Amino acid sequence: MKVQVRAVQAGEWVRSSRCNTHNNCVELRLGQASVGVRDSKNAEAGSLAFGRDRWRAFLTQFVTLR
Numbered sequence: 001m002k003v004q005v006r007a008v009q010a011g012e013w014v015r016s017s018r019c020n021t022h023n024n025c026v027e028l029r030l031g032q033a034s035v036g037v038r039d040s041k042n043a044e045a046g047s048l049a050f051g052r053d054r055w056r057a058f059l060t061q062f063v064t065l066r
Contacts, residue, residue, distance in 0.1 A: 013036075013038070014029070015028070024040075027043065029047070031049075034051055034052060035050050036048070
């Protein structure tokens with residue numbers, strides 16, 4: 001799998017470059033202490049916030065199970 005990396009501005013919501021045209025994606029916002037996650041189809045509904053350590057643990061588990 002090819003991964004594209006780009007610089008992200010603080011507070012900017014970003015989505016995967018693999019996101020489809022129907023916006024069936026999640027968006028992320030990296031903060032100093034947390035990572036925000038929201039549904040791209042319904043961004044106005046709010047977001048979830050995870051501590052950076054918890055987010056890192058989630059990604060590690062995801063990659064391990066994959």
